[in-house]
Amino acid sequence: MLTxxxxxxxxxxxxxxxxxxxxxxxxxxxxLILGSVLVAVLIIAIGWMLWNQSADAxxxxxxxxxxxxxxxxxxxxxxxxxxxxFVYGTLVTSLVAILLxxxxxxxxxxxxxxxxxxxxxxxxNWMIELLAAIPSVVYGLWGIFVFLPKAVQLVGGVLSxxxxxxxxxxxLFAGPVPQSGASxxxxxxxxxxxxxxxxxxxxxxxxxxxxxxxxEASLALGSTKWEAIWRVLLPYGLSGILGAVxxxxxxxxxxxxxxxxxxxxxxxARPTLLSPGYTMASVIxxxxxxxxxxxxxxxxxxxxxxxxxxxxVLNVAARFLVWSVAQRTSxxxxx
Amino acid sequence: xxxxxSQPMVNxxxxxxxxxxxxxxxxxxxxxxxxxxxxxxxxxxGYVVYRGGxxxxxxxxxxxxxxxxxxxxxxxxALEGTIVMTILAAVFATPPGVLAAFYSAYxxxxxLGVVVRFSTDVLSGVPSIVIGLFGYAVLxxxxxxxxxxxxxxxxxxxxxPTIVRTTDEMLKxxxxxxxEASLALGAPEWKTxxxxxxxxxxxxxxxxxxxxxxxxxxxxxxxxxxxxGNERYEIGLIxxxxxxxxxxxxxxxxxxxDQPVDSLPLTLWKYAQQPYPExxxxxxxxxxxxxxxxxxxxxxxRLWVEARRRRLQG
Numbered sequence: 342m343l344t345x346x347x348x349x350x351x352x353x354x355x356x357x358x359x360x361x362x363x364x365x366x367x368x369x370x371x372x373l374i375l376g377s378v379l380v381a382v383l384i385i386a387i388g389w390m391l392w393n394q395s396a397d398a399x400x401x402x403x404x405x406x407x408x409x410x411x412x413x414x415x416x417x418x419x420x421x422x423x424x425x426x427f428v429y430g431t432l433v434t435s436l437v438a439i440l441l442x443x444x445x446x447x448x449x450x451x452x453x454x455x456x457x458x459x460x461x462x463x464x465x466n467w468m469i470e471l472l473a474a475i476p477s478v479v480y481g482l483w484g485i486f487v488f489l490p491k492a493v494q495l496v497g498g499v500l501s502x503x504x505x506x507x508x509x510x511x512x513l514f515a516g517p518v519p520q521s522g523a524s525x526x527x528x529x530x531x532x533x534x535x536x537x538x539x540x541x542x543x544x545x546x547x548x549x550x551x552x553x554x555x556x557e558a559s560l561a562l563g564s565t566k567w568e569a570i571w572r573v574l575l576p577y578g579l580s581g582i583l584g585a586v587x588x589x590x591x592x593x594x595x596x597x598x599x600x601x602x603x604x605x606x607x608x609x610a611r612p613t614l615l616s617p618g619y620t621m622a623s624v625i626x627x628x629x630x631x632x633x634x635x636x637x638x639x640x641x642x643x644x645x646x647x648x649x650x651x652x653x654v655l656n657v658a659a660r661f662l663v664w665s666v667a668q669r670t671s672x673x674x675x676x
Numbered sequence: 677x678x679x680x681x682s683q684p685m686v687n688x689x690x691x692x693x694x695x696x697x698x699x700x701x702x703x704x705x706x707x708x709x710x711x712x713x714x715x716x717x718x719x720x721x722g723y724v725v726y727r728g729g730x731x732x733x734x735x736x737x738x739x740x741x742x743x744x745x746x747x748x749x750x751x752x753x754a755l756e757g758t759i760v761m762t763i764l765a766a767v768f769a770t771p772p773g774v775l776a777a778f779y780s781a782y783x784x785x786x787x788l789g790v791v792v793r794f795s796t797d798v799l800s801g802v803p804s805i806v807i808g809l810f811g812y813a814v815l816x817x818x819x820x821x822x823x824x825x826x827x828x829x830x831x832x833x834x835x836x837p838t839i840v841r842t843t844d845e846m847l848k849x850x851x852x853x854x855x856e857a858s859l860a861l862g863a864p865e866w867k868t869x870x871x872x873x874x875x876x877x878x879x880x881x882x883x884x885x886x887x888x889x890x891x892x893x894x895x896x897x898x899x900x901x902x903x904x905g906n907e908r909y910e911i912g913l914i915x916x917x918x919x920x921x922x923x924x925x926x927x928x929x930x931x932x933x934d935q936p937v938d939s940l941p942l943t944l945w946k947y948a949q950q951p952y953p954e955x956x957x958x959x960x961x962x963x964x965x966x967x968x969x970x971x972x973x974x975x976x977x978r979l980w981v982e983a984r985r986r987r988l989q990g
Contacts, residue, residue: 369866376775377792380840383833384795387802387810394813448709456703457710465710467978472717474974476894478941479963482948483720486956534716541713565699588801595803597897598945622805622897629809630901645809649802656801660794 388653391646398639406640407647415608417628417637424644426608430618431648434525434600435593437614438532443586446537450544450582451570466545473538481602484531489522489603492530497615500526505615515613523605525618531599536589543588547581547666548574577666584662591655595648597622621648721967728964731957741907747954751962753909757824757937758893760911761903764828764933765835765892770885773839778869780840781847792840800837804897807833812901822936827903834895835888842884846877883981890973894966896941905946906936940966 407424414423453465501516518524551574559569575582605617606627621644632638735750742749780792811830816822850873858868874881911932918928940962947959 365864365866369869373775373779374788376772377779377788379772380776380799380836381788381791381795383836384798384802386814387806390810390813391806394809445709445713448706449713452706452710456706463982465714467975468714468717470978471971471974472713474890474894474970475717475720476896476941476966476970478894478896478944478948479720479724479967482944482959482963483723485948487723488716488719537713565695567699567702568695571702591801595801595805597803597805598941602945602948622803625805625809626897626900629812630904642809642813645806649806652801652803652806653798656798660797 388646388649391642391649395639395643395646398636398643401636402640402643407644411610415624417633420634420636422637422640424621424624424640426610427619427621427624427644428647429612430525430528430604430620431594431622433612433614434528434532434604434618434620435590437526437529438536438593439586439590441529441533442537442540442589445533446540446585446589447544447575447582449537449541450548453541453545454548455566455570455574466542469538469541472534473542477535477596477599478602480531480535481599484527484599484603485521485523489524489527489530490520491522493522493524493527493615494518494520496530497524497526501615512612513614515611516615518615519605519617521605523603523617524615525604526614528600528604528618528620529614531603532593532596535596535599536592539592540585540589543585543663544578544582547578547585547663550581550667551577580662581666584659584666587655587659587662591652591659594655595622595652597626601626621645721971724960724963724967727957727960728962728967731961732964736958736961740910744950744955745952749958751940751943751958751965753907754938754940754943754962755965756911757827757903757906757909757942758939760824760932760937761828761831761899761939762889762893764825765831766885766889768829768832769835769839769888773836774843774881777840777843777847781844782869793844796837796840799833800841804834804895805900808898808901811898816902822902822904824903824933824935824937827899827937827939828933830898830902831892831895834898835892838888838891839884842887843877843881846880846884847873849880850876879984880981883977883984886973886977886980890970890977893939893973894941894970896939896945899939899942903939903942904936905938905942907938909935909937940969 402422406422407428409425409429410423412423414421415426416422449469453462453469457465497516497518500514501518503514505511505514505516555573555577556569559573560566564572600620601623604620604623606619606623607617608619609616625641625645625648629638629641632641735748737750737755738752739748739750740752776792776796780789780796783789784793807830810833811826815826815829819826854876855868855873858872859865863872914931915928918931923931944959944962944966947955947962950956
């Protein structure tokens with residue numbers, strides 16, 4: 342080993358000028374700092390740019406145009422902007438996706454971390470990660486042509502006949518069900534599949550980071566395997582799993598292409614899940630390149646600013662929660 | 677707490693049976709969920725291969741698109757655009773990413789080290805459409821036109837967190853003794869980093885790089901307002917024209933990167949929204965090409981890292 346190193350260090354290839362040797366370290370340090378600062382500054386630059394570029398829109402409309410209103414007018418030509426349908430679409434699709442994805446993901450995480458035979462663990466982890474690697478346009482294409490026409494027809498039909506009949510709550514599930522499946526419910530389905538790998542992977546790592554003594558103590562007290570998981574491991578890792586959920590929520594809020602392809606892109610004040618809708622990300626994707634006026638593009642940037650801020654807060658909160666579990670178990674979990 | 681005393685003894689056996697049943701049901705439920713979660717993966721891959729494979733031929737990769745409504749034509753423009761922008765993104769993102777990772781791996785508890793890790797984590801959560809807006813405002817507006825350069829820079833922002841994070845992890849896996857041995861022999865810090873630590877971590881860094889490339893190659897949203905799209909983009913033609921006009925290599929390179937381009941996912945998105953059946957058919961074929969590219973890169977990267985982990989551990 343030692344001779345190898347000496348050979349490396351004295352090889353003619355590395356015969357740097359003596360004078361560079363003395364300056365090498367400061368230069369290297371400077372390069373490292375420059376790279377780091379660039380990474381750090383990017384976040385600030387993105388936030389600052391969005392803030393700066395939406396100045397006129399913020400002065401004109403403030404934040405009130407994002408709030409709920411019955412007046413769903415989005416008329417770029419008349420410079421009249423009410424963004425509630427987009428905000429509603431983003432929130433409702435993401436929340437439904439989270440509701441569907443969390444039990445599923447935590448179940449899969451439990452299987453991967455606690456039950457799965459060792460030989461099966463690696464291939465399963467890979468497959469879950471491949472699910473996350475599929476480009477979102479492919480999800481969108483598959484969703485709109487293959488998955489949703491069937492799934493939304495089926496589930497939407499059942500929902501509108503059962504939950505849709507309940508007074509009050511029924512407005513959320515009122516029909517008719519669109520033939521193509523392009524709807525908020527459809528977007529939520531596709532989002533569910535897309536965020537599941539994220540929540541699963543983080544929850545799995547959180548479960549794996551819990552010390553074995555916890556499992557053993559619970560089993561030694563006579564609990565069944567499920568009771569150990571349900572009463573000991575899940576409460577122990579709860580904040581980490583919550584972090585995973587927030588992270589998934591952040592993904593869902595910001596997801597653009599797949600949602601734009603399957604949600605139908607129609608501005609409507611009807612709150613039902615079964616009608617086509619619009620989201621904040623998809624209105625930016627569809628309209629920004631062809632914005633009719635300066636104010637129009639500024640309003641879209643302001644919507645982008647809100648998205649940026651929301652995902653920022655969610656991410657910071659998620660990292661903090663996961664970090665708090667890792668801290669307790671003195672084991673590193675990175676998202 | 678005396679849990680047992682609060683339960684009447686008579687029910688103990690029934691309780692035991694119920695607990696066992698709950699255990700069995702819930703545990704098998706998690707297995708069922710795992711199977712269910714994998715259904716979309718195989719459904720998507722299977723269907724994309726089935727639909728996309730039908731019109732996959734050599735011409736698809738070597739021809740420009742035909743006018744709307746006509747049969748045939750290919751996606752050469754998008755393929756070349758994806759390659760150009762991915763290379764640009766890798767060139768933009770790798771040096772700062774690796775440098776930042778070196779910093780955060782060896783100075784983890786300094787303020788800047790914490791800031792680097794924090795902002796990497798946050799950056800990976802920024803919606804890609806927002807990165808597109810950023811690229812538009814910072815690169816397209818000042819330049820006055822859409823370009824592959826702007827698209828590549830936007831993709832670089834998408835790649836950056838993956839590169840920093842995996843490089844950081846791989847650097848931490850390099851045994852400390854290696855680094856200390858080099859320093860003890862009197863090698864300066866920079867030489868130790870570049871010629872001892874970096875080669876030792878190189879395999880892992882390449883893994884992270886491949887994952888980042890896979891992610892960038894599949895991204896659409898950052899390109900919507902930076903690269904825009906260009907159905908007449910053909911590098912071969914640009915080079916031939918450039919040579920005919922006796923332009924220098926630098927000028928030709930400038931023409932390649934400084935005009936709007938398409939990419940595979942961008943073209944897929946546009947084609948999928950058009951009412952022409954042959955375009956829809958082509959969008960499935962693009963999906964197939966994209967999936968092969970992305971899944972291939974992912975599998976290579978993971979095999980690589982797995983082999984390496986085995987070697988380090990045993």
